[in-house]
Amino acid sequence: MHEDNSVQTPLSPFMEDNLSLEQKLGLVDVYSMATSGFIDVLTRTEAAQLVRHQGRSELSGSTCRGAMGDMVIAIGAQASKPDPTLAEVEKFYFNRGQQRAFSSMLRNPSIDMIAVFLLMSFYMLGACHRNAASMYLGVASRAATVLGLQHQEPYFSVTPSERQQQLRTWTSLRVLDLLVSAILARPSTAPPAGTSDNLFNFIQDESTDRKDLVAQYSLVKIIDEIVDKVYGQKGVSPATAEALLSQLRKWSDSLPDGLQTQGISASPQHPVQALSSLHLACTYYFAVTLTTRPFLISTLTARMARLSNGVPNGYAVQEHPVHTELASVCVDSAVWMIRACLDASRSDLLLANMCLMKAFVFAAALILGFSLFAQLEVDLETDAMFAGARDILQTFSARSSQAAHYYEILTSLTQTIHRQRQQFAMQSRRRSNAYVGQLFQTAEPSPRSQQDQSQTDTSNDDISNLINNAKFSDLDMWMQNQPIFNNMPEQSDMVGADLLGWDSLDLGLWDNFPYMNQPPS
Secondary structure, three states: OOOOOOOOOOOOOOOHHHOOHHHHHHHHHHHHHHHOOOOOOOOHHHHHHHHHOOOOHHHHOOHHHHHHHHHHHHHHHHOOOOOHHHHHHHHHHHHHHHHHHHHHHHHOOOHHHHHHHHHHHHHHHHOOOHHHHHHHHHHHHHHHHHHOOOOOHHHHOOOHHHHHHHHHHHHHHHHHHHHHHHHHOOOOOOOOOHHHHHHHHHHHHHOHHHHHHHHHHHHHHHHHHHHHHHHHOOOEOHHHHHHHHHHHHHHHHOOOHHHOOOOOOOOOOOHHHHHHHHHHHHHHHHHHHHHHHHHHHHHHHHHHHHHHHOOOOOOOOOOOHHHHHHHHHHHHHHHHHHHHHHHHHHOOOOOOOOOOHHHHHHHHHHHHHHHHHOOOOOOHHHHHHHHHHHHHHHHHOOOOHHHHHHHHHHHHHHHHHHHHHHHHHHHHHHHHOOOOOOOOOOOOOOHHHHHHHHHHHHHHHHHHHHHHHOOOOHHHHHHHHOHHHOOOOOOOOOEOOOOOOOOOOOHHHHHOOOOOOOOOO
8 A cells, every 4th residue: 555654844833824815715616626526515605614714713612613624725725736835734724623633523423523534534545645544434434323324313303404414424425435445445434324325315305516426426336336246256247247337327327417528618617516527427437447347357368368479369369259348348438537537637627636536547547558568559549548647647746646656657557568569569570580581691791881780780789678688667577477468368258266367457456566466564
């Protein structure tokens, strides 16, 4: 697990009055964009009210509300464009909110307390402290269990407005918890939904601006099922995958018109809604790739075994036709995800730090990179989207060491892909040498021709040295040792039972790069 272990520099003296109300409200807008579609514990109006009233007597008696206001500003500063002054703002407000959260909240679980720990977890994901984020999620989940939010009964003993707040907070907890557990390949900490799912009509009936949250929750429940059926059992049949894809298709077909965006305008008038739709779309593409990724690995295994070992197309190693079709779905979903992110980037919609999006982009980039590695011909669209994913992560890396880590991996993967293409090209030239050879050579080259020959040899040596004699990266060595590129799979309808290395694209594995092959300490 990649964790930001950089030494924390002492904070320079910072006073709350150093930040004007206008600046605070600007950070509220960034907070709303960063959390849209993932967390909805505060409306924009509620968040602005908390910020306006910070330090006043009406919040002095509410530690939770004060901490929530601090987290709103901290997340807004974290997701803003790099600015030395905002670094101080971010740390000041997070540290103060964290102190407030641990002062007395744990003794008195409440809806506000769950919201505070949810926001702290979201902030920690952006700060590349995923272990701390998981622990804060665990605290929020236990508080939800104590309050019985997984059951219907607690929602009927409160006012309609309080019920809305409970449902929004509970739904946000389930969304973030199930997404983080799927990304990090860790068990979910939130309690099962129980009978509370029957109450989602209250959100839909009483408020029209919760459609994105309800849609996101319906989607992450399918993701939870995908993780259980595909990765929990380490084996999946095409029928199971097609059934899961059918669920995802029904989900996408049932989306409200406002969430089925066909593109992002050059100057979106409603950036919060636009980013919410982007978050929803990328989560959907991530779900599709999770479902079909084992079939991509199966197809690449057969393809690389044939290409690397020189097996003729009609002999021994054949790609399963259904697996190949599902593998294409996986690659297409990754392409669409990166294209959507690039469209958002061109429209200046992407924030400087997007804690879940950087994981989605990297997961899609790995799929594209591995696909390119196993292709004899260059796929220009896939190649362009892979390069686009690198560009996005390079942009995120200015505010995120996690994104910088992902960018370095993709840079190494790019070099490995180029080296693989050079090897394929040399193999092709060797095969052509069976039909064509050198016809003319002087017996004793003149000094001039020796120089020319020396230059030619040098040019050829440059290519050969790059392929054979250059110092291979950690990624090259890992690739060479993977069963996916060295074993011929048996023909089987089921994926996972006999296929080694099918978890090669798990993000948890790549978080530990380049120490992936070492046992945990």
